[in-house]
Amino acid sequence: MANENSASPNYLKALTIGIWQENPTFRLLIGMCPPLAVTTAVKPALTMGLSVIFVLVCSNLVVSMMRNLLKPHLRIIMFTLAIATFVTIADLYLRAFQAEMSEVLGPYVPLIIVNCIIIFRAEVCASKSNVIISILDGIGTGVGFTIALCILAGIREILATGRFFNISVMPSGFVPWAAMQMPVGAFVTLGLLLGLSSLLTKEKAS
Amino acid sequence: MDSTYALIMGFLSVVIVNNFVFTKFLGTCPYLGVSGRLDTAFGMGLAVTFVTALSGIMTWLVDFYILTPSHLEITRYICYIVVIAGMVQLVEMYVRKFFPSLYKSFGIFLPLISTNCVILGLCLFINIWGTNNLLEVAVLSTGAGIGFAVAICIMAAIRENLIMSDVPESLKGAPITLITAGLLTLAFMGFAGMIK
Numbered sequence: 001m002a003n004e005n006s007a008s009p010n011y012l013k014a015l016t017i018g019i020w021q022e023n024p025t026f027r028l029l030i031g032m033c034p035p036l037a038v039t040t041a042v043k044p045a046l047t048m049g050l051s052v053i054f055v056l057v058c059s060n061l062v063v064s065m066m067r068n069l070l071k072p073h074l075r076i077i078m079f080t081l082a083i084a085t086f087v088t089i090a091d092l093y094l095r096a097f098q099a100e101m102s103e104v105l106g107p108y109v110p111l112i113i114v115n116c117i118i119i120f121r122a123e124v125c126a127s128k129s130n131v132i133i134s135i136l137d138g139i140g141t142g143v144g145f146t147i148a149l150c151i152l153a154g155i156r157e158i159l160a161t162g163r164f165f166n167i168s169v170m171p172s173g174f175v176p177w178a179a180m181q182m183p184v185g186a187f188v189t190l191g192l193l194l195g196l197s198s199l200l201t202k203e204k205a206s
Numbered sequence: 207m208d209s210t211y212a213l214i215m216g217f218l219s220v221v222i223v224n225n226f227v228f229t230k231f232l233g234t235c236p237y238l239g240v241s242g243r244l245d246t247a248f249g250m251g252l253a254v255t256f257v258t259a260l261s262g263i264m265t266w267l268v269d270f271y272i273l274t275p276s277h278l279e280i281t282r283y284i285c286y287i288v289v290i291a292g293m294v295q296l297v298e299m300y301v302r303k304f305f306p307s308l309y310k311s312f313g314i315f316l317p318l319i320s321t322n323c324v325i326l327g328l329c330l331f332i333n334i335w336g337t338n339n340l341l342e343v344a345v346l347s348t349g350a351g352i353g354f355a356v357a358i359c360i361m362a363a364i365r366e367n368l369i370m371s372d373v374p375e376s377l378k379g380a381p382i383t384l385i386t387a388g389l390l391t392l393a394f395m396g397f398a399g400m401i402k
Contacts, residue, residue: 029238029239029380030235031235032231032234032235032238033231033232033233033234033235033323036231036234037230037231076291076317076320077288077291080287080291080320080321081284081287081288084283084284084287085284087283088280088281088283088284091283092280106334107327107330107331107334110283110326110330111232111323111326111327111330113283113287113326114287114320114321114322114323114325114326115323116235116321119321179392182391182395183228183229183231183388183391183395184388184389184391184392184395185388186231186388187384187385187387187388187391188384188385188388188389190384191377191380191381191382191383191384191385191387191388192381192385194380194381194384195374195376195377195381195382196376198376198377198379198381199376202375202376
């Protein structure tokens, strides 16, 4: 499915495919650790999403530029090295300029290295298509991922604290759901969202 | 005596109380993807335990004896990922040479392990916890691997029974698996506070 779509020289398609049709979290179910781990509030989720967009675009760019030099058996390790370099840059940047967020996200920033989304896009798209398509694909997939993170984080933050970006949004009698702050909230919310997305897909198809 | 006690407690803590899958969401991809059948889940858990134990020790040695003395901490992530990829390759060659039947049953899982977050996560957490004793590192890395194996086996056993139950159409597959995982973490939260 992914192969034929990303191989066609359609720039708009490359940009939009990642947002819904191949949304990494809701449709492809890859890279599930960050959506569960960093979505207790919207701000860390947004920071995570932006870091992933940065890493994804840069690694797609580099992989696409060296796609003719890759040897099959060394491919994955080359991808990983490129990704690790950009993740180090992102981590150092966060530590220098967003110290508070860096503390909250902790080891989940370096864990972007082993996030399947990035290596998957490198394998499926960037190692086969030209530089512009790869960059657009990186932006599209990254934005799709960020949107998924923010939806999940928004639901969890509102239900767990009754606030959204420090603004009270719930009626005064609202009792915060403590469970939403805990791992169980992450798993169940994501499960229900996935159910919703498959419901929507089926209705569209029928 | 004290240090033995601390080691046992650390081991139990990383297997049960601070299980990487349930409390830190690491290794969620294989946890959801490979947990369809109990025997493959067991194989995956075993392979991950093996690689985690080896790479936890190796990355700690690299960090302690090479990176920190020569102030190359900035290249830490790159070194870690290279060590892990090398470890996976090594394990793959070893298993293929000496246990051909085991190699066949692992199939695609072995190379996939290098992108399992449990392993890199463990190496990073060992670094964050500031562990400075090789024995402790060995116990913690083995424990993290066993914790993953326990989680994925429980999940696989539940999912084998889930096939026969009546699940709403749109929740079939991944959604119900995630909700089950949520309930499992709730059960494992009962262990919280047992060990500091």
